[in-house]
Amino acid sequence: MTAIADPRTATASTRRSPGAAGWLLLSPMLFWLGLFVVAPTAILFVYSFCQRDELGQVVFEFTWENYARIADPVYLNILLRSLWYAGLTTTICLVVAYPVAYYIGRAPAQRRSWLLLLVMIPFWISFLLRTYAWISLLKAQGPVSALLQWAQLIAQPLEILYTPTAVMIGLVYTYLPFMILPIFTSAEKIDNSYIEASLDLGAGPWRTLAHVIIPLTKPGIFAGVLLVFVPSIGMFAVTDLMGGARVPMIGNVIQNQFGQARDWPFGAALGITFLVLFVIAFWFLHDRGEERR
């Protein structure tokens, strides 16, 4: 009668501390995490409380000054703008990616792998090359402009490059696959009988989408939102290249501190602030996700 065990009970009974052999097996992973995640973060954390001399060398003297500077309206504005751009990018990506991901996820197995390949192909080309490609596509003398003028949809050459619109196009293009893939993974797993059961119980296609399909793809949506929102806040290459550095984002500011401005402590403070914000946001999203399950 207990052939179908409660999964929670099963997990609880098998969860225990790893033991000596377990720690040994875990050690490469722990080493990797320590070297590439914990150590750099710790260095960043220490730097964020340091000062710098006139030449930009880090001076190990404690100060809150770097964090105090973040509260400056200039930086707060840039931060808010970055959040707004990242939020908009995430929203557009979600709206565009969901139907695509769902379609791929529900497609017959063979067509599915072809469609997935099409989503992945851009990754084979350097990100910078793809961004430059967009620049030449969108520039005033570029093919898009020419086509639109030929079709008499616009009278003047296209003036889209180095505007916020171009930045949005670049950001959405860059992060779209990161939204498609996790949602695809969720959609692929939905057993067809859930959809049929919903239709059977009187829900039309739209209500089936709202009450069954979207709730069941929630893990994918959460993952996709995180994968797009988090990196797009810190993105500086697209904003630099396609925005012509006219609309600085927080990513550009941070990059600048470590580059031209040579103010590593301030850059570190910005980075740490971001990290904390992300962790809080992740906890929030994660808890909501757990609750929904």
Next chain:
Amino acid sequence: MSEPLSQLEWPFHSPTRPPVPASSAPLSLETMVELRGVTKRFGTATAVDAVDLQIRKGEFITLLGPSGCGKTTILRMLAGFEIPTSGQILLEGQDVSGVPPYRRNVNQVFQSYAIFPHLSVADNIAFGLKMRHVPRDERERRVNEALDLVSLKGFGKRKPHELSGGQRQRVAFARALVCQPKVLLLDEPFSALDAKLRHAMQLEVKHLQRQLGITFVFVTHDQEEALIMSDRIAVINHGKIDQLGEATDIYHTPASAFTANFIGEANLLSADIVKKNGSSAQVRLAEDVELTVRSSTIKENSTQALLSVRPEKIYITRNKPMKENAFKAVIEEEVFRGAMDELRLKVAGKLELMAMVANESAHERAWHKGDIVYCAIHTDDVVVVEQR
């Protein structure tokens, strides 16, 4: 992982429900569902081939057949998941052939149960009512009634993954029945349960159906399940109805070799027709082995007939019985099968027969390999079937 006994034993005792009589008032002859020449093709393959079927109001009808015979496709067309290539499906006289599933007053219990994992038990059951805009108060009342009906009172707040397989199945029944469908479709709902629980559920669901009076269309490949549960059985083979009738008819007078073989066990014997006289006929199985059979199903001018004889209908005796339809045989093999002994017999040195005899004594075996015995078969138990 031990669960309170009361949760597991739902099929055996249900304190909240009065006992249900095993058989109820005679079935109505009104037609609930009618299939008229329904054909379904997938590409070049014909899954369902010009099926005509009338399903009566309040009956428990089973579509029985091997996998790939088209029974599930018929069910899916009744649900609205598939649209017939040609033909009509009428629900209470209305043509619903092209009506989508969400606009049909028909519900299904899925083989996998398809309990929504993101909703609680109560929300799962309330789903259909919510989609039909039933007000909240009434919804809550009906959900509680449905939980009570399937003896899951107090389980409303649980999540599906906290339930056992049997409990999930009861949620699936409650979720479908709470919508008060005209027809309940059941797609092999017991296939995931272990044998004991399955049998208990079979009887319980049969009683539930009698109690509610809802038309049940049940799909299974398990002949025993079909015999236990159904008022009528439609045996399906290669997309066609091979035979339609009550369980006892189908078992005792199968129309074809396929049905005889698929339901229970059968000796299929080809015989030469010696002579026909009125309602009976004389057929020859082998040299000196002749049987008298009913001639009603023998075609005009045919010289050959295919006979079906159930193994338990062959009476084995030591001494030559004073009956017709008796002949000598040798026991080739004796197989212990629990309640029954299976005897492999050879007649006239070539004809092989299987007989089942009750296993009466634990201490000594009645029959042994090599014994020479007499077989007797009642004329009514020899059924002339069609070769298909």
